[in-house]
Amino acid sequence: MLEQLTAKLDFQSNALLLRSQRQQVLASNIANADTPGYIARDFDFASALKDASGMNSAGPKQTDTRHMSLGSRDPRNPAMAYAVQTQPSEDGNSVDLDRERANFMDNAIRYESTLRFINSNVKTMLSAITGQ
Amino acid sequence: MSMFSIFGVSGSAISSQAQRLNVVASNLANADAVAGPDGQSYKARQVVFQTVPMGGQGDAGVKVQDITESEAPGRRVHDPYHPSADAEGYVTHSNVNPVEEMVNMMSASRSYQNNVEVMNTAKSLLLKTLQMGQ
Numbered sequence: 001m002l003e004q005l006t007a008k009l010d011f012q013s014n015a016l017l018l019r020s021q022r023q024q025v026l027a028s029n030i031a032n033a034d035t036p037g038y039i040a041r042d043f044d045f046a047s048a049l050k051d052a053s054g055m056n057s058a059g060p061k062q063t064d065t066r067h068m069s070l071g072s073r074d075p076r077n078p079a080m081a082y083a084v085q086t087q088p089s090e091d092g093n094s095v096d097l098d099r100e101r102a103n104f105m106d107n108a109i110r111y112e113s114t115l116r117f118i119n120s121n122v123k124t125m126l127s128a129i130t131g132q
Numbered sequence: 133m134s135m136f137s138i139f140g141v142s143g144s145a146i147s148s149q150a151q152r153l154n155v156v157a158s159n160l161a162n163a164d165a166v167a168g169p170d171g172q173s174y175k176a177r178q179v180v181f182q183t184v185p186m187g188g189q190g191d192a193g194v195k196v197q198d199i200t201e202s203e204a205p206g207r208r209v210h211d212p213y214h215p216s217a218d219a220e221g222y223v224t225h226s227n228v229n230p231v232e233e234m235v236n237m238m239s240a241s242r243s244y245q246n247n248v249e250v251m252n253t254a255k256s257l258l259l260k261t262l263q264m265g266q
Protein backbone atom coordinates (compact mmCIF):
# COMPACT_ATOMS: atom_id res chain seq x y z
CA MET A 1 0.00 0.00 0.00
CA LEU A 2 2.64 2.45 1.08
CA GLU A 3 4.76 1.29 -1.82
CA GLN A 4 2.12 2.47 -4.25
CA LEU A 5 2.12 5.84 -2.58
CA THR A 6 5.86 6.27 -2.74
CA ALA A 7 6.50 4.74 -6.18
CA LYS A 8 6.02 8.08 -7.85
CA LEU A 9 8.37 9.67 -5.35
CA ASP A 10 11.06 7.14 -6.22
CA PHE A 11 10.92 8.11 -9.86
CA GLN A 12 11.02 11.81 -9.06
CA SER A 13 13.96 11.40 -6.69
CA ASN A 14 15.87 9.56 -9.42
CA ALA A 15 15.11 12.44 -11.74
CA LEU A 16 16.26 14.94 -9.10
CA LEU A 17 19.53 13.10 -8.55
CA LEU A 18 20.20 12.98 -12.27
CA ARG A 19 19.37 16.67 -12.64
CA SER A 20 21.83 17.56 -9.88
CA GLN A 21 24.43 15.29 -11.49
CA ARG A 22 23.94 17.03 -14.83
CA GLN A 23 24.11 20.43 -13.14
CA GLN A 24 27.48 19.43 -11.75
CA VAL A 25 28.80 18.26 -15.10
CA LEU A 26 27.68 21.48 -16.78
CA ALA A 27 29.28 23.54 -14.00
CA SER A 28 32.54 21.68 -14.63
CA ASN A 29 32.30 22.50 -18.33
CA ILE A 30 31.75 26.20 -17.60
CA ALA A 31 34.60 26.19 -15.08
CA ASN A 32 36.96 24.73 -17.67
CA ALA A 33 35.97 27.09 -20.49
CA ASP A 34 39.55 28.45 -20.63
CA THR A 35 41.52 25.26 -19.95
CA PRO A 36 43.48 24.11 -22.99
CA GLY A 37 42.72 20.57 -24.09
CA TYR A 38 39.58 20.19 -21.97
CA ILE A 39 36.79 18.26 -23.67
CA ALA A 40 33.24 19.14 -22.66
CA ARG A 41 31.20 16.31 -21.14
CA ASP A 42 27.51 15.66 -20.85
CA PHE A 43 25.02 12.81 -20.68
CA ASP A 44 21.66 12.04 -22.21
CA PHE A 45 19.18 12.75 -19.44
CA ALA A 46 16.27 10.82 -20.94
CA SER A 47 18.14 7.54 -21.37
CA ALA A 48 19.93 7.96 -18.03
CA LEU A 49 16.56 8.31 -16.29
CA LYS A 50 15.22 5.31 -18.15
CA ASP A 51 18.27 3.34 -17.04
CA ALA A 52 17.93 4.49 -13.46
CA SER A 53 14.24 3.68 -13.19
CA GLY A 54 14.56 0.38 -15.07
CA MET A 55 12.40 1.41 -17.98
CA ASN A 56 14.97 0.95 -20.67
CA SER A 57 13.39 -1.30 -23.29
CA ALA A 58 16.75 -2.11 -24.86
CA GLY A 59 18.22 -3.38 -21.60
CA PRO A 60 17.62 -6.74 -19.92
CA LYS A 61 14.11 -7.28 -18.58
CA GLN A 62 13.06 -8.72 -15.25
CA THR A 63 10.67 -11.54 -16.12
CA ASP A 64 10.37 -12.84 -12.58
CA THR A 65 10.29 -10.91 -9.32
CA ARG A 66 12.94 -13.24 -7.88
CA HIS A 67 15.47 -12.30 -10.56
CA MET A 68 18.25 -9.97 -9.70
CA SER A 69 17.61 -6.53 -11.15
CA LEU A 70 20.01 -5.78 -13.96
CA GLY A 71 18.39 -2.76 -15.54
CA SER A 72 18.61 -0.40 -12.60
CA ARG A 73 21.70 1.68 -12.55
CA ASP A 74 22.92 4.16 -10.03
CA PRO A 75 21.39 7.55 -10.95
CA ARG A 76 24.45 9.23 -9.52
CA ASN A 77 26.68 7.60 -12.15
CA PRO A 78 25.02 8.05 -15.54
CA ALA A 79 26.81 6.98 -18.69
CA MET A 80 28.93 9.99 -19.54
CA ALA A 81 29.64 11.10 -23.08
CA TYR A 82 31.58 13.84 -24.76
CA ALA A 83 29.67 16.85 -26.04
CA VAL A 84 29.86 17.36 -29.79
CA GLN A 85 32.19 20.15 -30.80
CA THR A 86 30.54 22.85 -32.90
CA GLN A 87 33.46 25.18 -33.48
CA PRO A 88 36.90 23.61 -33.07
CA SER A 89 39.41 25.78 -31.25
CA GLU A 90 43.16 25.95 -31.58
CA ASP A 91 43.92 24.87 -28.00
CA GLY A 92 41.77 21.72 -28.16
CA ASN A 93 39.13 23.04 -25.78
CA SER A 94 35.67 21.94 -26.88
CA VAL A 95 33.50 23.95 -24.47
CA ASP A 96 30.81 25.97 -26.25
CA LEU A 97 30.09 28.52 -23.53
CA ASP A 98 26.76 29.67 -24.96
CA ARG A 99 25.48 26.15 -25.19
CA GLU A 100 26.71 25.23 -21.73
CA ARG A 101 25.11 28.28 -20.16
CA ALA A 102 21.82 27.62 -21.91
CA ASN A 103 21.93 23.98 -20.82
CA PHE A 104 22.77 25.03 -17.29
CA MET A 105 19.78 27.37 -17.01
CA ASP A 106 17.49 24.85 -18.67
CA ASN A 107 18.64 22.16 -16.28
CA ALA A 108 18.22 24.46 -13.27
CA ILE A 109 14.62 25.17 -14.17
CA ARG A 110 13.91 21.48 -14.74
CA TYR A 111 15.50 20.69 -11.40
CA GLU A 112 13.19 23.18 -9.76
CA SER A 113 10.13 21.78 -11.49
CA THR A 114 11.07 18.29 -10.31
CA LEU A 115 11.32 19.72 -6.81
CA ARG A 116 7.83 21.15 -7.14
CA PHE A 117 6.48 17.82 -8.34
CA ILE A 118 7.98 16.16 -5.27
CA ASN A 119 6.56 18.83 -3.01
CA SER A 120 3.05 18.48 -4.38
CA ASN A 121 3.38 14.70 -4.19
CA VAL A 122 4.30 14.95 -0.53
CA LYS A 123 1.38 17.29 0.10
CA THR A 124 -1.01 14.88 -1.59
CA MET A 125 0.29 11.99 0.48
CA LEU A 126 0.08 13.99 3.69
CA SER A 127 -3.50 14.96 3.01
CA ALA A 128 -4.29 11.33 2.27
CA ILE A 129 -2.67 10.23 5.53
CA THR A 130 -4.26 12.87 7.71
CA GLY A 131 -7.57 12.49 5.91
CA GLN A 132 -8.38 16.15 5.86
CA MET B 133 23.75 16.18 -1.86
CA SER B 134 26.11 15.95 -4.76
CA MET B 135 25.37 19.45 -5.98
CA PHE B 136 27.55 20.84 -3.19
CA SER B 137 30.61 19.99 -5.25
CA ILE B 138 29.59 22.70 -7.73
CA PHE B 139 30.94 25.16 -5.18
CA GLY B 140 34.29 23.38 -5.23
CA VAL B 141 34.40 23.25 -9.02
CA SER B 142 33.30 26.83 -9.65
CA GLY B 143 35.31 28.08 -6.69
CA SER B 144 38.50 26.64 -8.14
CA ALA B 145 37.65 28.24 -11.49
CA ILE B 146 37.05 31.61 -9.82
CA SER B 147 40.33 31.55 -7.94
CA SER B 148 42.19 30.55 -11.12
CA GLN B 149 40.56 33.38 -13.07
CA ALA B 150 41.39 35.79 -10.24
CA GLN B 151 45.01 34.74 -10.46
CA ARG B 152 44.90 35.29 -14.22
CA LEU B 153 43.50 38.77 -13.56
CA ASN B 154 46.33 39.42 -11.11
CA VAL B 155 48.89 38.45 -13.72
CA VAL B 156 47.20 40.71 -16.28
CA ALA B 157 47.27 43.56 -13.77
CA SER B 158 50.99 43.19 -13.15
CA ASN B 159 51.63 42.95 -16.89
CA LEU B 160 49.68 46.13 -17.55
CA ALA B 161 51.35 47.90 -14.64
CA ASN B 162 54.75 47.06 -16.08
CA ALA B 163 53.82 47.78 -19.70
CA ASP B 164 56.00 50.87 -19.80
CA ALA B 165 58.71 49.66 -17.48
CA VAL B 166 62.21 50.30 -18.76
CA ALA B 167 64.99 47.80 -18.32
CA GLY B 168 67.11 48.31 -15.25
CA PRO B 169 70.89 48.74 -15.32
CA ASP B 170 71.34 44.96 -15.82
CA GLY B 171 69.53 45.14 -19.16
CA GLN B 172 66.79 42.70 -18.12
CA SER B 173 63.37 44.13 -18.85
CA TYR B 174 60.06 42.92 -17.44
CA LYS B 175 58.72 39.89 -19.29
CA ALA B 176 54.99 39.48 -19.87
CA ARG B 177 53.57 36.60 -17.84
CA GLN B 178 50.78 34.24 -18.69
CA VAL B 179 48.98 31.64 -16.57
CA VAL B 180 48.51 28.06 -17.79
CA PHE B 181 45.29 26.40 -16.67
CA GLN B 182 44.93 22.72 -15.97
CA THR B 183 41.92 20.52 -15.23
CA VAL B 184 41.85 18.85 -11.81
CA PRO B 185 39.49 15.96 -11.08
CA MET B 186 37.43 16.75 -7.98
CA GLY B 187 36.43 13.27 -6.86
CA GLY B 188 32.99 12.70 -8.35
CA GLN B 189 32.28 11.51 -11.87
CA GLY B 190 32.55 14.37 -14.35
CA ASP B 191 33.66 16.85 -11.69
CA ALA B 192 36.44 18.89 -13.20
CA GLY B 193 37.92 21.85 -11.38
CA VAL B 194 40.63 24.19 -12.60
CA LYS B 195 44.00 25.10 -11.22
CA VAL B 196 46.86 27.28 -12.36
CA GLN B 197 49.51 24.80 -13.38
CA ASP B 198 52.25 27.21 -14.31
CA ILE B 199 53.04 30.85 -14.97
CA THR B 200 55.09 31.25 -18.13
CA GLU B 201 57.18 34.21 -19.20
CA SER B 202 56.96 35.50 -22.73
CA GLU B 203 60.19 35.20 -24.67
CA ALA B 204 59.27 37.92 -27.16
CA PRO B 205 61.93 40.63 -27.57
CA GLY B 206 61.32 43.84 -25.64
CA ARG B 207 60.12 46.96 -27.38
CA ARG B 208 63.16 49.04 -28.36
CA VAL B 209 62.85 52.79 -28.63
CA HIS B 210 65.54 55.11 -29.94
CA ASP B 211 66.18 57.65 -27.18
CA PRO B 212 69.89 58.43 -26.91
CA TYR B 213 69.50 60.89 -24.04
CA HIS B 214 67.63 58.46 -21.80
CA PRO B 215 69.71 57.39 -18.78
CA SER B 216 69.02 53.70 -19.52
CA ALA B 217 69.93 53.91 -23.20
CA ASP B 218 72.45 51.36 -24.46
CA ALA B 219 75.56 52.06 -26.54
CA GLU B 220 73.51 52.44 -29.74
CA GLY B 221 71.09 54.84 -28.11
CA TYR B 222 68.20 52.39 -27.76
CA VAL B 223 66.09 51.95 -24.64
CA THR B 224 64.55 48.51 -24.11
CA HIS B 225 61.05 48.46 -22.69
CA SER B 226 59.13 45.43 -21.42
CA ASN B 227 57.64 43.05 -24.00
CA VAL B 228 54.07 43.53 -22.72
CA ASN B 229 51.48 44.04 -25.43
CA PRO B 230 48.79 46.20 -23.78
CA VAL B 231 46.10 45.31 -26.34
CA GLU B 232 46.66 41.60 -25.75
CA GLU B 233 46.47 42.14 -22.01
CA MET B 234 43.20 44.07 -22.26
CA VAL B 235 41.64 41.22 -24.25
CA ASN B 236 42.95 38.78 -21.66
CA MET B 237 41.43 40.88 -18.91
CA MET B 238 38.00 40.95 -20.56
CA SER B 239 38.11 37.21 -21.07
CA ALA B 240 39.10 36.56 -17.45
CA SER B 241 36.40 38.81 -16.05
CA ARG B 242 33.74 37.19 -18.24
CA SER B 243 34.76 33.72 -17.12
CA TYR B 244 34.76 34.91 -13.51
CA GLN B 245 31.21 36.25 -13.91
CA ASN B 246 30.03 33.04 -15.52
CA ASN B 247 31.27 30.98 -12.61
CA VAL B 248 29.76 33.33 -10.03
CA GLU B 249 26.44 32.95 -11.82
CA VAL B 250 26.78 29.17 -11.74
CA MET B 251 27.36 29.27 -7.99
CA ASN B 252 24.37 31.58 -7.46
CA THR B 253 22.11 29.23 -9.38
CA ALA B 254 23.41 26.21 -7.46
CA LYS B 255 22.88 28.06 -4.20
CA SER B 256 19.26 28.94 -4.93
CA LEU B 257 18.55 25.37 -6.07
CA LEU B 258 20.06 23.94 -2.90
CA LEU B 259 18.09 26.34 -0.73
CA LYS B 260 14.90 25.26 -2.46
CA THR B 261 15.89 21.63 -1.95
CA LEU B 262 16.27 22.32 1.75
CA GLN B 263 12.68 23.56 1.86
CA MET B 264 11.41 20.37 0.24
CA GLY B 265 8.21 19.00 1.80
CA GLN B 266 7.48 22.12 3.82
